[in-house]
Amino acid sequence: MFATHCRLPSFTGVALGATLAVLSVASAMTDPLPSWNEGPTKAAIIAFVERVATEGSSDFVPLHERVAVFDNDGTLWVEQPVPAQVAFELACVSAVGNTHPDWEMTQPFKAALEGDTSYLAGIGERGFAEILVESHEGWDTDDYQTTLMSWMAGTRDARFGRPATDLVYQPMLEVIDYFRTNEFEIYIVSGNSADFMRPWVAAVYGMQPDHVIGSAITTRYEFIGGKPRLTRLPAMSMIGDGAGRPAGIYERIGRRPIAAFGNADIDFEMLQWTTTAPGPRLGVVIHHTDAQREYAYDRKTNFGLLDAVLDAAGPNGWLVVDMRNDWKTIFPFETQ
C-alpha cells in the first residue's frame, strides 16, 4: 500500500516561482504598494508600517516584536469555488477509494468521492480532518510531497485556467514584501495542513517553510532496512476553530503579532488577539467584492464566511479592504 499510496496522475509540471520575480520588483519602487489604488486603506497600511519601523517614532517597535500573520485561503490566494487543499484531498480520496469500499456508504467519504462540495462545506474542519487522516494513513512524507507538487503544478483552475499557485493576490504579495523590507517576521496561519503549503511558499511568497503555522498530521519515525522513514498516522494536531489560532501562534512562535490579515470569521480571534493590546496594532480584513475580476461573497458562502468579522471590523478599528475599489490589479499574471 505504501508504494501506491494516493498515487495521483503524473503531470508535466509548470515551474512555480513566476510570481517571485514580480515580488522583488515591488520593493525597488518608490511606491511600496503599486497595485493598490490610492485611498484611506492603502494610506493606513503605509502609515502603520512607517510608525512601527521608524526609529525615534513614539510607536517604534523593536525588531523581534515586529511580527505579522496572514491567513492564506481568501487572504493571499483564491478560495473559490473550493479551497485548493479541499480539491487536493478529493483527488486523494478518489485515488485510494478502491481500497476503501466502505467509503461509498459512509459520510463524509461518500461526499468526497462524489465531489459533493456543498456537503463538504458543512462538515467543518474536524470533518475535513477525518477525511485527511484516513486517506493519508501510512503515506511516506517524501512521497506525499512529490505527489502534492506534481498535482499542484498540473492542476488547472476551471475559471482562470491556471494552477492554484498563480492565483495569489498581487496586492498582498506587495504587502508581504513591504512588511519584510521593514523587517517584519511574516507567518502564514491557516487551517490547511502545514505540509500542504510548505513545499511551495518559498517560491510563491518568498517565505521560509517553517513560517507556515497550520494543522499537522502526526507522523511516526521508523528505521526499516537501514532507512529512516516518517509515516503519516491517523491522527492530527489542528489549528482548530478560530479560537485555536492564537493558541497555535503562541505555541509555535511564543509571541503576539502586531499585525494580522484575514478575510473570514475563522480569523476573528486572531484579529482580536493581535489588535487588543497596547502599542500600535493593525487588523486587516479582505472583503471579496469583485465578482468580475475574482469573486464577491461574504455572509453567504460555502467557504470563507465573513459575517461576525464584518460587523466587528468597525468597532475594533480593523481596516476592511474593498477588493474591487482598493485593488488596481488582482493577480500577478495580469501585469505580465
Place this chain on the structure above:
Amino acid sequence: MFATHCRLPSFTGVALGATLAVLSVASAMTDPLPSWNEGPTKAAIIAFVERVATEGSSDFVPLHERVAVFDNDGTLWVEQPVPAQVAFELACVSAVGNTHPDWEMTQPFKAALEGDTSYLAGIGERGFAEILVESHEGWDTDDYQTTLMSWMAGTRDARFGRPATDLVYQPMLEVIDYFRTNEFEIYIVSGNSADFMRPWVAAVYGMQPDHVIGSAITTRYEFIGGKPRLTRLPAMSMIGDGAGRPAGIYERIGRRPIAAFGNADIDFEMLQWTTTAPGPRLGVVIHHTDAQREYAYDRKTNFGLLDAVLDAAGPNGWLVVDMRNDWKTIFPFETQ
C-alpha cells in the same frame, strides 16, 4: 488563583546577553572555532561546513536545505546535577504546593515537593509532563514568562555561582555562530517546553524564539473583560521520547536536517534520521569527560544518559567530542 499562580520570589535580575558579545567576536576571527583544540574533531566540523557551503563543491547544499539541529541540555549548556527546567518546575511546585494538599501524598508531586531528584530522574518525560501541566494549569502566558525570567536571572547554580544562562558552552556558541555565518538555519530541539526556552534564546544563542522546537503546554484563548488571554491548560503536546524528535522536527519545519548535535540516547533517532540520507551529513555527540572543569558522565547518570549513542557513534560515523581534550575553554566567563 490566576494572579498568584506560581509566584516565585522576586529577584533583582542579572541581565542576559553577556554571552552574545563573545559570540560576535568569534566570527570576526580567522579561526571560526578558537575555543576548540586543534585535532580531528575540529577539523572534521570545519571540513563539513566548507564542503556544503562552497559553491561549486560537489557536496554543495543549497541554502534552504542547510538546516542544523541542536539538543539543548548537555549539548549547549550544563544539565548537571539537574537540568534547569527541572529546577524551575520544582520551584513552581513548591510555590503552589499549599493549594494542592493532596500532592504531599501523591507521586511524582511528593518527590517534587521534597526535591527528590533521583526519584524524578526515573519518572521520564511523561512523569515530568504530569508535574508541569498540573502545576501550570490556569497560568496566564504573560505572567508565566515574567516569572520565568525573574527566576532565571536570580537563581545561582550551586557549583559555579552563576545563572543557568551563563553555563553555556563557549565552543558550541562558536559552532552556532560558524554555522549561521555559513547560512545554516539553526534549531534547538529539546524535551524542555518551548516557552521555557524562548524568552532567553535570542540573548544567549542569538537565535529566533520560533527556532525552538520543544514540548508545549496547550493553551486556551479567552476574551474576558475586553482583554484577550491565553491560559495554560492541563494538556501538553510533547516532543516525547527520542523517536518523537524527527517527527517533531518534520511537523515544525518540514525538512530533514543535514547536521545534528546531541549528547545522549534521547538524541539517537535525531542523529540517525539526520545522517542516513544521501549527500553530506554531520552527526556530533558531546561526550562529557571533564569532571574538573564541568562533569564526567555517560552510561550511568540521572540525567543525560549516553549509552546506545556512544556504541552507535563509530558504526554511524558520528563525531564524538571529548570535552576534556577537544575544548580549550568550556564557559564564556572563563575568557572574560
